[in-house]
Amino acid sequence: MDAATMTQAPVFDPEAARDDFPILARLVHGKPLVYLDTGASAQKPRQVLDAMARAQTECYANVHRGAYWLSETATSRFEAARETVRGFLNAGNEREIVFTANATDSINLVAQTWGRANLGPSDAVLISELEHHANIVPWQMLRDEKGVEVRVAPITDDGALDMAGFERLLDERVKLVAVAHCSNVLGTILPVADIVARAHAVGARVLVDGSQAVVHGPVDVRALDCDFYAFTGHKLYGPTGIGVLFGKLDLLEAMPPWKGGGDMIESVTFEKTTYAAPPARFEAGTPPIVEAIGLAAAVDYVQGIGMAAIADHEADLLRYAMQRLASVEGLTIHGTAPHKAAVLSFTVDGLHPQDLAMVLDRSGLCLRAGHHCAEPLMRRLGVAGTIRASFGLYNTRSDVDVLISALEKARNLLA
Known part of the structure; x- marks a missing residue:
């Protein structure tokens, strides 16, 4: 092993990190918990x-x-x-x-x-x-x-x-x-x-x-x-x-x-x-x-873990989530500036954000719905509210996949 390899920082493993968060092991409505509301409040690791x-x-x-x-x-x-x-x-x-x-x-x-x-x-x-x-x-x-x-x-x-x-x-x-x-x-x-x-x-x-x-x-x-x-x-x-x-x-x-x-x-x-x-x-x-x-x-x-490693992991999640969400019929992502953190707000044509969030909850998904304590921004966007998915270090691409699958089911159910 050469010196460069010996000093290389370990690669962040979100799956391993999930084990530090006891709440992520629980079921909600009989489904694995998928927590996408870190922007409101993050879950706590066992170390804390x-x-x-x-x-x-x-x-x-x-x-x-x-x-x-x-x-x-x-x-x-x-x-x-x-x-x-x-x-x-x-x-x-x-x-x-x-x-x-x-x-x-x-x-x-x-x-x-x-x-x-x-x-x-x-x-x-x-x-x-x-x-x-x-x-x-x-x-x-x-x-x-x-x-x-x-x-x-x-x-x-x-x-x-x-x-x-x-x-x-x-x-x-x-x-x-x-x-x-x-x-x-x-x-x-x-x-x-x-x-x-x-x-x-x-x-x-x-x-x-x-x-x-x-x-x-x-x-x-x-x-x-x-x-x-x-x-x-x-x-x-x-x-x-x-x-x-x-x-x-x-x-x-x-x-x-x-x-x-x-x-x-x-x-x-x-x-x-x-x-x-x-x-x-x-x-x-x-x-x-x-x-x-x-x-x-x-x-x-x-x-x-390293803040840079967390940033890289969440940037990958953001790219993946934006690509997958773009495939959902009638869905609009609000906020596509070049410099973004792993926070995504969106609306789906014909569906009230609160109704949609409640249906998504049945799939174990935790998302925020409403104006997110930013009513003037909602008026600038021309919407009453949005659904927000905000990612943390413990989220993975599989969480995004669960969201996309649940969105398709919810759209068919509420349409």
Whole structure:
């Protein structure tokens, strides 16, 4: 065996990985479970479940407060989780990693702290037509409270961001650009590094909603040079109740707190409170201790496989699924931009998405139906809703085959 062969990374085997996910062995309606809703929430590998169980049975205690072994050990594991996430995003400092409840909480944190302190009636926030409600509503709330203008960059018919339209709306009044890294409906991957460079050229900060992107490939916040990056744990094969906000340290240090309480303070008197430095300033109260440890285990899990290997596997699944879906009579794929993650939304002529999803469920298929928390995007597409198949590392071509077979049966049944 030569040196090149000895150092070659192992090939990712999705069939072997499936064994790590206990739920995938169960039957639904007497059929093998085919889970195609990772975009909403991913299933959890045994490594994550075990890590959380150990945290609760071996060393559970509250963190940052106790002078005893259990608390010190829990604190060490909790803060080690922060360092794991820092490395995952390639952030420059672990103090730039704030633990939140989810990505929605992260975006609202920026809106309610940085936004309130820095935006007013003469300023604008620029978002896109692709956004999830979590990256629309907080800016509308700020608009209604502070008079901030909310601008919306258009998309092209294939679901890509219209960069010419984006440029037309980007001027010195725009103080924040807030965009998804990857669309949760269309799978479109936005050119975030280019967006950041253009925004910074006019003095705007950039917040990126990375909830879908961190699942499908490597993310480097220093290479992107974004000012804020948000994601949620439960889509990354981790638990619910844990999210992450990356923020450049100088920005976090200048931001006021959002929630008040224990652990976000240096000192408190009835006359005055002195706030702690980031990230503690933004983590009031007992944090999601076990969930942070679970998230770190999920990060270790995907990095053990390799994010590039996951991206390659899912790219193959996406190509195969688009080819197979194109053969289904009356089916329209929404979102065919050149740069896509493994997320597919589609409609079938004459069939309501909700009705179709319920029939597909009888074949053991788990798919999302509706507007996917992106109603403005649905209106742009000219549909009330879609069926969405979102793939994870545990999906295979055979899952796609089951979907195609069930679609043909459902079309005949509902026609």
